Amino acid sequence: MAQQVYKLSRKSEQQLEVTKMENIVLLDTLQQLTTGKEDNCSMCEVDWDQQGASCYSFSKNAKSWHNSLDACTAMSASLVKIDTKKELAFLKNEISKRVYVRRGQQFNFNFWTGLNYDNDIGNWTWADGSPFSFQLFQVPGTEGCAYIQKGEIRLQSCAKWEVYICEKPAKFGGN
Template sequence: MSRAQSYKEGEAAASQQAEFNTGSKVRSERVALLLLSALLAAAAVVIYRLSFAHFQTNKNLQTLKDENEAMRKNLTEKLSELSSCTSEQLIRPKPAEAKTTGLCPTCEPGWDQHGGSCYYFSSYKLTWDQSRSVCKVQGADLVQINSKEEQRFLDDKVGGKGSLIFDWFWIGLTDSKEAGRWLWVDDSPLNTSLSFWYKNEPNNWTEENPAGEHCASMGAQGGATDLKSWFDRSCDFPQRSICEKAAKTG
């Protein structure tokens, strides 16, 4: 073999080796790039999952906070409602149907609540019998007064609702069955220690009606003293009235 031929063969071999080395390098770089891409994709998946888990955790925490705030608000409202109940409201329900289980009694719009009862002060004037019928239509009856506290409550209300000095209200007390024997609408006798007759009342005055005065009302005639604001009147005289019924509980 001549020297020139040997030289050419050497160059060819060197060229092939160089191409082989270049190809190997390219393949290695491609493998490394693919491996790096795979690692980045895996990292992205891990980061996404961690971010989603963090988001869910924050969302759950916020939900728990909202629920806790709602429960706290509801508890505050319930405590406020209960604190508005006086000891009389919870201990002395009247009538008997108003007995509670520790919850505040409530009344319909237009009715005033006191203790375990609801009271309606009429704005129209009717006879005693007519007034009682109107009360019954509303599931009530003319008011029956059983305590000094109740009398004070009604006396204050009547004083605020009466527009005239002789603007009286019928109550559920009458001696129409037997003169001088005053009975409440449930036929229970009047307790003389819990009567609040105005001075010189009852007097059974016959000038207004020869049949006399056999129904009781309350109001103010020159100003009541010591809660004494009851008057006997002719049952046929038209005047306002006070209805009473048991408060609802819930």
Template sequence: LMAHTKTDTEPISSPGPNMEPQEGSDCCSCPEKWVGYRCNCYFISSEVKTWNESRSFCVSQNSSLLQLQNRDELGFMQFSKRFYWIGLSYNEERGAWLWEDGSAPSWDLFLSLETPDPKKCIVYKPMNGVVDESCEKENYYICKKTVVDSM
């Protein structure tokens, strides 16, 4: 008999466009078309938008453009070859890059970016790195909502 134990190691997944973990995995229930992973819900776009359009879409879904907590947060997407807009923008007033909630990113999340151009926006490739690109460029995007545990 094979004992199936839930471990936090490598999920067995085939690299491909459909890298969705099972519905209701971990401790969260997410809206339809959203991916649940470690108590957050993620919307992985399949269409491209500018940074502002992406941000507006996420807000309309009661969420925000992706704010990364740690580099392996998107472990379920490690095979993705795409770059995605994330919710990092340059705040002129404070002279700093900030997440949507006003907090500063820890740049060690991003291996590849030294000093991004303040006039640009940030695209992220899961598990890999970031690039700054013109905010008017159309890219895929990721929205995130944090599921508050009802314990």
């Protein structure tokens, strides 16, 4: 009888270990789905491009920087905030695909980013108010708003009309 109890106890311990391992795998899968580690499990709206855990909309209509910010806000988004070199490379690649032709010549669009010079604090900030880090790229000046053209960050008056890039989080697992 003691031997049967021992065998049952041992079998229960083994089943418990298997259940623990299954739970670890399930927890890892759930974490990937909810944090965006698996791009193919996330969704962006129609006409939005996905990179990692973000969705991007490349506008076709030109607006001033402030009106571009308002347009992004109306879509529950913000002007793009570049956080990583991978994101910058993605944006450069996408921008290189978007050109227009005038009088037989091909031109690149200037796309507003969320970066602008805040005169009140005397520094560059993103549209969400967070400070800019010069580790990703350099900004050639101390006034205006930043745009990307041909993969280069450039500056000009925020009142000038350009197309723009909106960014918002991708939806995961039915969010």
